[in-house]
Structure formats: C-alpha cells, structure tokens
Amino acid sequence: MAIEIERKFLLRHDTWQQQAKTHVAMRQGYIKNSVEGVVRVRIVDTAAFLTIKGQTCSFTRLEYEYPIPIADAQEMLDRLCPKPLVEKQRFFIDHGGFTWCVDQFTGANMGLVLAEIELESEDQTFEPPAWIGREVTKDPRYYNASLVNHPYLEWKVRPVP
Amino acid sequence: MAIEIERKFLLRHDTWQQQAKTHVAMRQGYIKNSVEGVVRVRIVDTAAFLTIKGQTCSFTRLEYEYPIPIADAQEMLDRLCPKPLVEKQRFFIDHGGFTWCVDQFTGANMGLVLAEIELESEDQTFEPPAWIGREVTKDPRYYNASLVNHPYLEWKVRPVP
Numbered sequence: 129m130a131i132e133i134e135r136k137f138l139l140r141h142d143t144w145q146q147q148a149k150t151h152v153a154m155r156q157g158y159i160k161n162s163v164e165g166v167v168r169v170r171i172v173d174t175a176a177f178l179t180i181k182g183q184t185c186s187f188t189r190l191e192y193e194y195p196i197p198i199a200d201a202q203e204m205l206d207r208l209c210p211k212p213l214v215e216k217q218r219f220f221i222d223h224g225g226f227t228w229c230v231d232q233f234t235g236a237n238m239g240l241v242l243a244e245i246e247l248e249s250e251d252q253t254f255e256p257p258a259w260i261g262r263e264v265t266k267d268p269r270y271y272n273a274s275l276v277n278h279p280y281l282e283w284k285v286r287p288v289p
Numbered sequence: 290m291a292i293e294i295e296r297k298f299l300l301r302h303d304t305w306q307q308q309a310k311t312h313v314a315m316r317q318g319y320i321k322n323s324v325e326g327v328v329r330v331r332i333v334d335t336a337a338f339l340t341i342k343g344q345t346c347s348f349t350r351l352e353y354e355y356p357i358p359i360a361d362a363q364e365m366l367d368r369l370c371p372k373p374l375v376e377k378q379r380f381f382i383d384h385g386g387f388t389w390c391v392d393q394f395t396g397a398n399m400g401l402v403l404a405e406i407e408l409e410s411e412d413q414t415f416e417p418p419a420w421i422g423r424e425v426t427k428d429p430r431y432y433n434a435s436l437v438n439h440p441y442l443e444w445k446v447r448p449v450p
Contacts, residue, residue, distance in 0.1 A: 130361065159341060160321040160328060167321060167328050167341075178339070178355065180320060180328075182369050190368060192361050196338065198352050200291065205308060207351060208326060208343055 132191035133247045136270060138205035138261040138289035144230050147257070148219035154231075157209025161273045166190075166271070169196075169204045172218075176201030187250050187265055193277070212279055214272050224255040236279035242270060250266070261289030293342065293352035295432060299422035299450035305391050305404070308381035308388075308418070315392075318370025322434045328429045329434070330357075330365045333379075337362030348411050348426055373397035373440055375433050385416040397440035403431060422450030 134161035156170040168179040176198040215235040221228040225252055226245055233240040243260060264270045264287070269278065313334045319333055321328040329340040337359040343351035376396040382389040388408055394401040404421060425431045425448070430439065 130364075165320065178341070180365065180369070186297070190364075192365065194357060196353070196355060203291075203351070204341065204353065208341070217353070252317065261378055 130190060130192050130266055131188055132249055133188045133252075133284050134265070135187055135245050135247065135263060136265045137243045137256070137263050138287055139230070139241050139243055139289050140261040144219070144221060144228075144257065146260040147221045147223065148230065149221070151217050151219040153215075154218050155205065155213055155215050156272065157205045157211075157213045158273050158276055159204065159208050161210070161276060166273045169201050169209060171198060171201050171205070174198060176285075185246040187247070208274055212276065214275050221257070223257045226254055228257065233275070233280060237275050238281060240275075262287070291351060291353050292349055294349050294411055295426070296406050296408065296424060297426045298404045298417070298424050299448055300391070300402050301450050302321055303420075305380070305382060305389075305418065305420040308382045308384065309391065310382070312378050312380040312399055314376075315379050316374055316376050317433065318366045318372075318374045319434050319437055320365065320369050322371070322437060328435045329425050330370060332362050332366070333360060333431075335359060342368050348408070360426065368372040369438055373437065375436050379409055382418070384418045385393050387415055389418065394436070394441060399442060401436075401441040423448070 152173050154170060154172050156168055158166055158168055160167040163183065165182045170177050170179065175192050176196050178193065178196045179193045212235060214237060216231045219230040219232065222232060229244045231242045231244065245254060261283045269272055313314055315331060315333050317329055317331040319327055319329055324344065326343045331338050331340065336356050337357050339357045340352065340354040373396060375398060377392045377394045380391040380393065384389060390405045392403045392405065404414060
C-alpha cells in the first residue's frame, strides 16, 4: 500500500537558509482538488510527475506517484489545471537523521515558507530544528492544493509562527 | 498534443459477434468524474492504466494515458473510486480499414452494448458496419463515467438503436 505520512510547520526565522545545501524549482497544479483527494501535476526542475492522493486521515493519506513526460505535464498545467499554479523553491536540509524540505513559495503565494518532514509511522519521533515554528499539518489553509483557491497574497490574516 | 477523437454507436443486432476475433476484460473506475474532465483507473486483463481526459468538445478531447502497476490500480479501484465500477468485455472487429471496439457491459450495466471507433480527425469518413445503429457520441448518458452514477440497469427508458 502506498502511504504518505507527513507533518508540516511554519518557520520561526530564516536561519534554516544556512543549513540548506540543495534545492529544486517546483511548479504544480491540480486536475482534481477536493477534500476526498487530489490529482496533482508537478514539474520538478526538468522532470514531471502525476500524483494521486486520497483523503487525509490524521497525518496520513494514500499516495501514488508516477513519472510522466514533461511535455504532457506542461500541457496539463496550461490546459487542465485551474490558476494560479503553485510555484515554489524546495530546499533540502539534513537534520537529526531526517531530510527536511523547506518550501519557499513564489508567485501568488510569495512570502509563505513551510517546512515538511516525511515519517514512516504516525508516532515516529523526531528532533525539530531550532528554526521550526508552529505545526500546521491539520490546517487546510496550508495544503498546497488550497493555495490555488486561496493564495497567500490574498490572506487577510497572516500566521504567527 | 494528446487528442482523442471518438464516435460511439448503439448496435442494431447481434451479428457483430460473428466478426469479433479477440476480446479483453475491462474494469474501470473514476477518481475524478465531472463535465470538466475525468481521471480514470482501468484494468485491462492483466495490465493497468491511469487516464486523464479533458472536457469533450464536439467529438474531441485531450487525453493522456500512462501504464501503472496493477496492484496500485486494484487499490485505487477499491479505495478511491465510487461504486459501482464499470465492467465490460471489449471485442475488436476489423471493418473497412478501421478497428471497431464493441463493449458488452456486465455488472450494474448488464444489457448495454456500445460500438466505438477512434478517428484521426473530426471529419474523417468511415463505412459503418451493417450492425451499427444510432450514433450516441454526444449523449452524456452513454459516457462510461456516467454509468457509475446512472448504471444501465436503473435506466427507466431503454434506447432504441
């Protein structure tokens, strides 16, 4: 079974940038975007992926991901996905035996920065880096899919990390 | 660009069966199912495919299809697709330089039989076999995706071919 267990956090300050070694550019849109699940098209630098996700239950959801030709992904983003697309730089940071992803959004979500960690079980423990702020895993406003309909630049209330 | 141009017909009588040489079993469900497009999971005998289709315009729609592991397809059909699934035997018939597909539905759509032909352009001509009946390409009741929410066994009015 394909399972994704993920926790997501705001960032307290910018010191994570000193730890970040590599990053990729991501551009993604949603062919389906509902509480029951999403179908996502994502371009990561020069590769592309189609991802099916089921409904989130606690920190967990079914997830299936397949590589697809980048020309198909580009066309689906242009012609089948509602705008704005979600665009971000993803930085990778090794800390305490885990790889953290820090997403620095651009475009319609400029200013938003989120950190994510993928776990092997819901009760797996981890040591949060000093720059980690409040957990937002269960707050639907921070789902990437939500940022299409409610992009960060239009939020009336900005989060306190 | 990935384009599907397809025309669909009812069948006048059963003489198509004499022409049918090969067939496959198909079982499919829909992760997305709306007028804007569908995301379909299909198992064909022992292979499986994920298919993205855009909105239909005249006889034409965008279509992208990718092979996926059969275990993933089985799990998506079980856990992510509304029921009933669409089940059918697809027969292949060579006629007038084209390969016709005749779909004989089973399960919740038992009794429905449809013939399809795939074209290279909307104005491409073809010679219909003698057993071809009324065209239903633009009738949404006959979309396979519609047969999930309105299966043939529940139809109050049966079509006249």
